[in-house]
Amino acid sequence: MAITGLLMFFHLDSGLNKTAHEWLGWLMVVAGVAAHAFANWLAFKRYFLSSKLGRGILAASVLVIGLSFVPLQLGGAGGASPTGLGHPGAEPPPRPPRPPPPARPAGPGGATHRPAIGGAAPGPTWLPPAS
Numbered sequence: 001m002a003i004t005g006l007l008m009f010f011h012l013d014s015g016l017n018k019t020a021h022e023w024l025g026w027l028m029v030v031a032g033v034a035a036h037a038f039a040n041w042l043a044f045k046r047y048f049l050s051s052k053l054g055r056g057i058l059a060a061s062v063l064v065i066g067l068s069f070v071p072l073q074l075g076g077a078g079g080a081s082p083t084g085l086g087h088p089g090a091e092p093p094p095r096p097p098r099p100p101p102p103a104r105p106a107g108p109g110g111a112t113h114r115p116a117i118g119g120a121a122p123g124p125t126w127l128p129p130a131s
Helices: 002-009 017-039 041-050 052-067
Strands: none
Touching: 002 017, 017 041, 041 052
């Protein structure tokens, strides 16, 4: 795990490195929990089933885990995210295409109108096209 994590951190990973890192991580977590529960099974059983506090902790844990599967819907049928950030990974809607700029009127000989910078300029404002 340390090797694959370091490779990913320094962007030296290739192939199945990320997949192996994720799945081996899950395997380590599940195996660790299973080994811990197996090694301490009698103590777990005695604590959680013989005392009222243990049964209360067990019932509260089951209740919280069960409630975590209930979807939260705020703001009516559409359901807004509780954080207001939308769904994770959701992309914003595409922007509509920008309309083309308005056509500039042509002056004598096909020259385009170039407005003066900073207000009115001395002299004509109809200039020939730049070459």
